[in-house]
Amino acid sequence: MELQHTVPTQHTVEPLTRRERVILSNLDETTTLEEIASKLFVTRNTVKSQVRSVYRKLGVNTRADAVACAREFGLR
Secondary structure, three states: OOHHHHHHHHHOOOOOOHHHHHHHHHOOOOOOHHHHHHHHOOOHHHHHHHHHHHHHHHOOOOHHHHHHHHHHOOOO
């Protein structure tokens, strides 16, 4: 089974979009939203919105929990 199919079906009610998986794979506890935005050529607000969507879909409230999910899914 491919990773992109594992992430949405095993742990989320709603599938993560391709861009949300990119955001999740770039999220760690030391990287700022500005750094992610710069790397992906989008605004900080775009990243912030996508991070909130990832948190909602994963059912987490913290960056640490999202990073743990990313590690579990093999994205980190």
